[in-house]
Amino acid sequence: MSSKEKILYYRLKQKDKEAFIEAYDLFLDNIYRFVFFKVSNKETAEDITSQTFLKTWNYIQNNELTDYKTLRSLLYKVARNLVIDHYRQESRKQELSLDQEDNPITIVDDKQDLLKKMELDGDLKMVAAKMNEIKDEYREVIIMRYVNELSVAEIARILDKNQGNVRVLLYRALKTLRELTEKSGYNPNAPINIKQDVPDKIKIRS
Amino acid sequence: MKEDDILIQLNKLKDIEPDAEWKKRNRELLYSQVSAQADEGARIGWFKVFERQLSIFTLRVSQPAMTVMLIIVFIFGGGILSLRAARDTAPGDSMYIAKILGEKTQYALTFDVKKKAQLGLEFAGNRVKEINKVLTQNESGDKTETVARLKEDFKKELSGVKDRVAKINEEQKISVKDAPAADENKEEVSGQEELSTENTEEGEDVQLFSAAFERDDRGVQVSESEPIPFPAAAGEGDNEPATGTNLLEAEGPATTSEAAANSTSSAEVVEKSAVPNPEEALYQAGELLSQEDYSATLNKLDEAGEAIDQVNKEEGEVLGAEEVVENNTASTTAN
Numbered sequence: 001m002s003s004k005e006k007i008l009y010y011r012l013k014q015k016d017k018e019a020f021i022e023a024y025d026l027f028l029d030n031i032y033r034f035v036f037f038k039v040s041n042k043e044t045a046e047d048i049t050s051q052t053f054l055k056t057w058n059y060i061q062n063n064e065l066t067d068y069k070t071l072r073s074l075l076y077k078v079a080r081n082l083v084i085d086h087y088r089q090e091s092r093k094q095e096l097s098l099d100q101e102d103n104p105i106t107i108v109d110d111k112q113d114l115l116k117k118m119e120l121d122g123d124l125k126m127v128a129a130k131m132n133e134i135k136d137e138y139r140e141v142i143i144m145r146y147v148n149e150l151s152v153a154e155i156a157r158i159l160d161k162n163q164g165n166v167r168v169l170l171y172r173a174l175k176t177l178r179e180l181t182e183k184s185g186y187n188p189n190a191p192i193n194i195k196q197d198v199p200d201k202i203k204i205r206s
Numbered sequence: 207m208k209e210d211d212i213l214i215q216l217n218k219l220k221d222i223e224p225d226a227e228w229k230k231r232n233r234e235l236l237y238s239q240v241s242a243q244a245d246e247g248a249r250i251g252w253f254k255v256f257e258r259q260l261s262i263f264t265l266r267v268s269q270p271a272m273t274v275m276l277i278i279v280f281i282f283g284g285g286i287l288s289l290r291a292a293r294d295t296a297p298g299d300s301m302y303i304a305k306i307l308g309e310k311t312q313y314a315l316t317f318d319v320k321k322k323a324q325l326g327l328e329f330a331g332n333r334v335k336e337i338n339k340v341l342t343q344n345e346s347g348d349k350t351e352t353v354a355r356l357k358e359d360f361k362k363e364l365s366g367v368k369d370r371v372a373k374i375n376e377e378q379k380i381s382v383k384d385a386p387a388a389d390e391n392k393e394e395v396s397g398q399e400e401l402s403t404e405n406t407e408e409g410e411d412v413q414l415f416s417a418a419f420e421r422d423d424r425g426v427q428v429s430e431s432e433p434i435p436f437p438a439a440a441g442e443g444d445n446e447p448a449t450g451t452n453l454l455e456a457e458g459p460a461t462t463s464e465a466a467a468n469s470t471s472s473a474e475v476v477e478k479s480a481v482p483n484p485e486e487a488l489y490q491a492g493e494l495l496s497q498e499d500y501s502a503t504l505n506k507l508d509e510a511g512e513a514i515d516q517v518n519k520e521e522g523e524v525l526g527a528e529e530v531v532e533n534n535t536a537s538t539t540a541n
Binding site: 011017021025033037045046049053054127128131142146147178 | 213217218219222232
């Protein structure tokens with residue numbers, strides 16, 4: 001945690017709203033990216049990101065920030081739980097079992113698919129597309145570690161796992177992604193299938 | 207695609223960002239919601255704001271300094287507290303080892319021979335007090351062995367002090383030898399004595415009263431001053447002092463009574479210089495301990511301490527006093 005984050009954290013403990021807005025500016029992009037890769041929908045990602053910050057502020061108001069070593073870990077935990085809530089609600093709406101591997105949910109949103117709109121080179125397109133094919137557990141550690149550049153310790157704190165487990169998870173995730181990219185059957189126009197296995201929500205201490 | 211390439215590509219995914227428009231809009235919305243909630247809570251006063259700013263400043267600036275300071279305070283404070291707690295301990299107490307260690311440390315950190323000797327005396331005194339404590343304790347157990355060990359320690363401390371006293375004496379002798387000016391002055395004084403004897407023989411009424419000696423860096427010197435005419439009250443008429451005695455006459459008492467007073471003060475100095483010999487006091491302390499007279503041992507140690515303390519302090523005065531005595535003897539002879 002940088003000294004800037006430490007000061008911000010201290011000010012947030014004092015329920016400083018200005019500090020919270022500074023935290024918003026600091027962490028918004030990372031949280032949005034994390035959520036976006038989990039939901040692959042721009043609007044949903046925006047909604048969940050917005051809710052994440054509001055809910056975090058409520059935690060701060062209720063003096064629950066003291067339970068967390070960093071604000072970042074609290075934000076990721078809140079975002080993760082909101083994504084899980086989102087998928088639970090979706091599953092109720094569609095009345096479909098998400099656990100059925102032979103019947104994955106297909107979310108196609110050509111209008112809002114940011115990845116498709118981005119002018120990416122071939123390799124990047126391939127990696128971005130393959131990210132949606134790997135397990136959600138793998139995807140989130142890859143995003144946290146290699147995209148948002150969180151430390152293993154921070155990831156462990158967010159996922160409530162020990163650091164050894166996180167390292168193993170990262171290794172497997174990267175291996176899976178590499179195997180997928182090595183396969184040549186990549187079709188950039190193919191719809192992105194998200195296999196979302198809904199994990200248990202991480203308990204936020206209160 | 208290699209793993210490194212994958213990692214590079216993954217890093218490029220950082221380019222995914224929310225719309226700037228949405229960011230701005232959401233920021234305003236969030237700010238208004240947060241403000242509304244914050245306003246519901248307690249309002250923060252100026253003092254609170256100042257306190258907060260001060261805390262942030264403290265956090266930013268002095269965090270490492272404070273940590274270092276706390277460590278230092280902890281180490282020194284803990285050490286001092288444990289030494290204080292161990293001060294009145296006796297062998298067998300859990301903190302006794304801390305006391306001994308503290309003594310050793312204090313000893314090691316002292317470089318002045320005289321102070322070391324004083325410390326040795328203090329520690330020897332501690333051993334005597336410990337013996338007293340062990341003997342007065344009601345606990346059953348083999349006290350003899352402990353007392354014997356403490357006596358042994360006492361003797362060690364005492365012999366250390368004796369060595370140091372001998373060293374101090376040696377240094378003192380060397381410093382006296384190194385002052386040739388003092389010898390020269392002695393010769394000058396003896397010359398003056400001869401002159402005064404001659405004058406007396408010539409029948410001149412000259413009285414020598416005193417000479418003021420000053421000791422500077424070069425040693426003892428006779429200070430010359432304006433001749434004081436012999437007072438008529440002496441009953442000798444208008445006798446004028448001989449020019450030859452001018453050198454001997456220094457500022458000082460002009461009457462015999464004052465001379466007597468002067469000689470009394472010199473005696474006091476001599477008395478003062480007759481401080482107990484530290485070596486003798488130490489020897490006596492050892493003897494008293496053997497006789498198991500502990501309070502007398504402590505008193506003797508105190509005496510030895512005072513004697514050591516006066517060795518350097520009185521060095522100059524003692525030497526000066528000796529010269530005064532010599533001079534007084536000379537003046538008496540002259541009379």
